[in-house]
Amino acid sequence: MAPSRACPYAGRLDFSHEAPLLKNVYDPATLEPRWQRHWEDQGLFRAKNPGETGFDPRQPKFYVLDMFPYPSGAGLHVGHPIGYIGSDIVARRKRMEGCNVLHPMGYDAFGLPAEQYAIQTGQHPAETTRQNIATYRRQLKALGLSFDWSRELSTSEPAYYRWTQWIFARLFDLGLAYQSDKPVWWCEELKTVLANEEVISGRSERGGHPCVKRPLKQWMLRITAYAERLLADLDELDWPEHVKAMQREWIGRSEGAEVDFAVEGAKETLTVFTTRPDTLYGATFLVLSPEHPLVAKLTTAETRAQVEAYVRAAGAKSDLERTDLAKEKSGVFLGSYALNPAFESGEKGARIPIWIADYVLAQYGTGAIMAVPGQDERDWEFAERFALSIVRTVQPPKGFDGKAYTGDGPAIASPRWEGQRVAEAKASAIAWLETAKHGRAKVTYKLRDWLFSRQRYWGEPFPVLHHADGRTTRVPDELLPVELPAMKDFTPSADGSPPLARAKAWLETKDPVSGKSVRRDTDTMPGWAGSCWYYLRFMDPANERAPFAPEVQAYWGSVDLYVGGVEHAVLHLLYARFWHKVLYDLKLVTTKEPFQRLFNQGLLTAFAYKDARGALVPVDQVEERDGAHVKKTSGEKVEPIIAKMSKSLKNVVNPDDVIAEFGVDTFRVYEMFMGPLGESKPWNPRDVGGSRRFLDRLWRLLVDEEGGAVRADLLQERGGTPSGETLTLERALNKTLKRIDDSFTGFNFNTAIAAMMEFVNEGTRARAALTRSQAERFLCALAPFAPHLCEELWSRLGHGDSITRAAWPVADPAYLVDDEVELVVQVNGKLRAKIRVPKDADKAQLEALGRAAVSEQLAGKSVKKVVVVPGRLVNFVGE
RNA sequence: GGGGAAGUGGCGAAACCGGUAGACGCAUCGGACUUAAAAUUCGAAGGCCGCAAGGCCGUGGGGGUUCGAGUCCCCCCUUCCCCA
Numbered sequence: 011m012a013p014s015r016a017c018p019y020a021g022r023l024d025f026s027h028e029a030p031l032l033k034n035v036y037d038p039a040t041l042e043p044r045w046q047r048h049w050e051d052q053g054l055f056r057a058k059n060p061g062e063t064g065f066d067p068r069q070p071k072f073y074v075l076d077m078f079p080y081p082s083g084a085g086l087h088v089g090h091p092i093g094y095i096g097s098d099i100v101a102r103r104k105r106m107e108g109c110n111v112l113h114p115m116g117y118d119a120f121g122l123p124a125e126q127y128a129i130q131t132g133q134h135p136a137e138t139t140r141q142n143i144a145t146y147r148r149q150l151k152a153l154g155l156s157f158d159w160s161r162e163l164s165t166s167e168p169a170y171y172r173w174t175q176w177i178f179a180r181l182f183d184l185g186l187a188y189q190s191d192k193p194v195w196w197c198e199e200l201k202t203v204l205a206n207e208e209v210i211s212g213r214s215e216r217g218g219h220p221c222v223k224r225p226l227k228q229w230m231l232r233i234t235a236y237a238e239r240l241l242a243d244l245d246e247l248d249w250p251e252h253v254k255a256m257q258r259e260w261i262g263r264s265e266g267a268e269v270d271f272a273v274e275g276a277k278e279t280l281t282v283f284t285t286r287p288d289t290l291y292g293a294t295f296l297v298l299s300p301e302h303p304l305v306a307k308l309t310t311a312e313t314r315a316q317v318e319a320y321v322r323a324a325g326a327k328s329d330l331e332r333t334d335l336a337k338e339k340s341g342v343f344l345g346s347y348a349l350n351p352a353f354e355s356g357e358k359g360a361r362i363p364i365w366i367a368d369y370v371l372a373q374y375g376t377g378a379i380m381a382v383p384g385q386d387e388r389d390w391e392f393a394e395r396f397a398l399s400i401v402r403t404v405q406p407p408k409g410f411d412g413k414a415y416t417g418d419g420p421a422i423a424s425p426r427w428e429g430q431r432v433a434e435a436k437a438s439a440i441a442w443l444e445t446a447k448h449g450r451a452k453v454t455y456k457l458r459d460w461l462f463s464r465q466r467y468w469g470e471p472f473p474v475l476h477h478a479d480g481r482t483t484r485v486p487d488e489l490l491p492v493e494l495p496a497m498k499d500f501t502p503s504a505d506g507s508p509p510l511a512r513a514k515a516w517l518e519t520k521d522p523v524s525g526k527s528v529r530r531d532t533d534t535m536p537g538w539a540g541s542c543w544y545y546l547r548f549m550d551p552a553n554e555r556a557p558f559a560p561e562v563q564a565y566w567g568s569v570d571l572y573v574g575g576v577e578h579a580v581l582h583l584l585y586a587r588f589w590h591k592v593l594y595d596l597k598l599v600t601t602k603e604p605f606q607r608l609f610n611q612g613l614l615t616a617f618a619y620k621d622a623r624g625a626l627v628p629v630d631q632v633e634e635r636d637g638a639h640v641k642k643t644s645g646e647k648v649e650p651i652i653a654k655m656s657k658s659l660k661n662v663v664n665p666d667d668v669i670a671e672f673g674v675d676t677f678r679v680y681e682m683f684m685g686p687l688g689e690s691k692p693w694n695p696r697d698v699g700g701s702r703r704f705l706d707r708l709w710r711l712l713v714d715e716e717g718g719a720v721r722a723d724l725l726q727e728r729g730g731t732p733s734g735e736t737l738t739l740e741r742a743l744n745k746t747l748k749r750i751d752d753s754f755t756g757f758n759f760n761t762a763i764a765a766m767m768e769f770v771n772e773g774t775r776a777r778a779a780l781t782r783s784q785a786e787r788f789l790c791a792l793a794p795f796a797p798h799l800c801e802e803l804w805s806r807l808g809h810g811d812s813i814t815r816a817a818w819p820v821a822d823p824a825y826l827v828d829d830e831v832e833l834v835v836q837v838n839g840k841l842r843a844k845i846r847v848p849k850d851a852d853k854a855q856l857e858a859l860g861r862a863a864v865s866e867q868l869a870g871k872s873v874k875k876v877v878v879v880p881g882r883l884v885n886f887v888g889e
Numbered sequence: 890g891g892g893g894a895a896g897u898g899g900c901g902a903a904a905c906c907g908g909u910a911g912a913c914g915c916a917u918c919g920g921a922c923u924u925a926a927a928a929u930u931c932g933a934a935g936g937c938c939g940c941a942a943g944g945c946c947g948u949g950g951g952g953g954u955u956c957g958a959g960u961c962c963c964c965c966c967u968u969c970c971c972c973a
């Protein structure tokens with residue numbers, strides 16, 4: 011809020027003795043909670059499932075879903091609900107269009123922050139989560155969002171995670187869940203492992219703590235088995251192109267070949283992956299990653315000390331540091347040689363040295379590359395640095411003076427495919443490798459298997475049992491859920507063993523099949539697990555026999571519109587798609603993809619302030635004086651910056667405060683009026699009042715503030731075709747309805763609200779001409795945006811049923827055209843006059859009318875050309 | 890380094906297919922109402938020159954295509970996002 015200003019409505023709501031006593035002012039503080047109670051009592055937003063009473067199979071279904079929130083301790087700020095409001099508008103409109111709308115909300119409640127908080131405060135995460143959810147629920151309900159609250163769920167409840175474990179059991183049975191002890195990212199600060207995608211530049215994505223690679227036994231999910239389908243099926247989705255592009259990049263498909271290199275004086279072969287098999291003749295050395303299993307074996311006595319030191323140093327670096335292009339290349343010669351299969355042994359170029367270098371990563375391809383400096387920039391740099399030979403095998407274009415040439419061109423120095431261009435040469439090289447048995451065509455993906463365990467308490471326990479003989483079996487479905495044991499201390503042990511390892515009574519158990527002693531798994535699932543399928547549980551949230559009934563899923567299909575932040579473009583959306591495809595293969599769901607249409611709302615930013623020393627000043631301590639921002643107390647000048655709302659920037663605005671001052675409908679209208687939903691824009695407390703004034707004006711247009719519930723003349727409908735001012739209003743209304751409709755395509759509701767403001771202004775100007783029917787159609791169109799106010803006015807107009815059940819108003823094309831249109835008259839492309847012309851005037855008439863209007867400017871000039879665009883302009887082009 | 894999105898008044902923004910740039914709103918200024926203020930209401934307002942009529946300039950910068958470019962093409966600058 012603009013802290014320097016008192017509430018601008020204080021005057022209106024202050025019934026002091028001198029103010030005229032208005033019984034009927036717009037008072038959102040009383041009417042909004044009343045309508046919210048009404049909606050809840052009537053169960054107006056309950057979606058009907060097949061088989062329920064009142065379910066109508068002829069009604070089209072529409073599933074509109076928000077990405078559910080992680081209930082943090084701070085509660086909602088005004089940036090969170092912007093997407094919820096947008097999706098709510100769609101949901102409410104779809105209901106008015108006669109759809110059976112599924113619009114649920116829940117909580118992604120497992121996760122690290124609650125546990126970190128628990129460790130600090132000693133409060134159980136179940137307890138803090140319960141409290142946080144209560145806050146979220148209260149705030150969400152205050153926003154008047156039309157959720158079907160009977161479907162509310164939380165991923166940390168046993169009734170929910172029972173089925174998360176059940177789905178894990180399916181993955182386990184399919185061999186898609188397995189244990190591995192490859193090196194994984196370990197975060198010392200968080201005392202847990204993290205997935206590759208949760209570590210950015212060697213630091214944890216959450217909290218920015220340093221991470222190191224460590225070998226640990228971990229659960230992995232074989233998402234790579236679905237790489238091809240996760241890639242291919244993107245094509246059919248109605249998603250923003252850049253999100254699809256990010257997923258494609260993340261999956262990182264590359265086509266190429268594996269090539270086997272014999273090692274001189276050893277029986278092992280080294281297999282490398284290359285996307286450029288056509289450059290085989292130019293492979294002048296091999297480079298292994300320092301972690302490659304054959305490094306020790308291929309190291310000679312003379313080089314051993316140096317190699318071992320290098321391997322140690324490389325282990326401490328992050329992938330980003332290792333592959334940074336700007337970085338000086340480093341590496342060590344192992345002392346051994348490989349034989350390039352393109353050459354006969356003894357031929358020049360056949361014997362090539364084997365190096366290790368940290369720019370080659372163990373996880374990608376085979377962890378080894380053939381270096382082709384002539385056609386690869388990094389290899390060129392490496393060759394230059396260590397004086398290794400460089401052979402061009404693709405002819406660069408004339409005048410090329412660079413180093414490595416990576417473009418297209420004819421093959422040279424490559425007898426088997428001499429002269430062929432890159433694409434053709436690749437095919438020839440692969441064909442030759444396969445017949446000569448030196449290699450094979452190969453597709454690799456950058457996508458890695460998903461590291462699926464965390465050494466934490468607050469997550470889903472794995473429904474598995476470890477046997478003394480080393481076998482791992484899963485807990486039978488009928489014994490799920492495996493509930494978290496009650497614990498008081500969640501601190502990870504100093505040795506890194508998880509908290510669950512200390513829950514002895516829980517840990518040691520009997521195998522229900524054999525009766526023998528077994529141990530449970532002490533890891534838990536990562537925070538992503540619950541969100542992988544929550545959209546399915548919403549379809550049938552109370553089902554105790556299955557995660558969801560097949561006929562219910564068959565009815566709701568997939569999510570028609572999924573709204574959320576772009577920060578989930580890769581991880582959540584990829585993981586959920588993976589699980590969905592597994593369920594599809596098991597014939598548990600009928601659709602290939604979970605989310606048909608995706609929309610990303612833009613980031614809501616806010617002003618934050620810095621003083622002269624650069625220290626942050628909380629927003630509520632700043633005011634505007636004479637166009638400058640100053641500190642309230644001292645008058646000291648502060649500099650405004652625009653940034654994401656966050657506690658640390660001290661620029662968080664709480665929706666509770668905005669609602670208390672202006673009402674929810676104003677809040678909803680303002681958030682949508684700020685700009686297109688997809689774009690990021692700053693919250694400006696100064697602007698909120700404008701949205702409130704719009705609703706006030708509407709109220710006064712319809713309500714008799716000094717007496718009746720509505721203006722008396724609106725109680726009865728006037729018949730007949732509109733004429734005069736009423737006709738003008740009818741046209742204005744239909745244009746408004748059209749613009750509102752158009753705004754739903756791109757979620758630029760700001761234009762819809764602008765149109766509605768114009769109509770209210772127009773209506774205020776011609777108050778007496780406004781008919782009941784016009785008022786009603788307008789209210790129906792505004793209802794999804796400002797539902798409480800519209801319900802109130804709708805009921806005051808005498809309707810017993812909720813406006814939610816009213817029909818969505820459609821523009822009548824007959825009223826979208828005017829009798830006269832404004833025409834612009836230009837001379838040489840410059841605006842010289844505006845004239846009003848009949849809408850059906852032909853080109854010749856338009857030219858004549860235009861010529862008359864600019865006769866003065868045309869005097870003495872010769873007109874060479876006349877451009878006439880009916881409905882737009884006439885342009886006279888002279889010399 | 891590669892890819893993507895964006896850049897329009899003091900501010901948030903609008904402009905369908907190339908056809909009146911700045912709708913709508915905020916802030917600002919002025920009139921009415923009021924003892925006064927608030928609220929309300931009517932009106933002004935991109936910049937420059939001019940008493941005015943009017944003129945010139947103007948959508949990050951530079952070029953181009955066109956009768957006509959915020960919109961299309963080329964080059965450049967800045968910001969944000971993703972990848973390396």
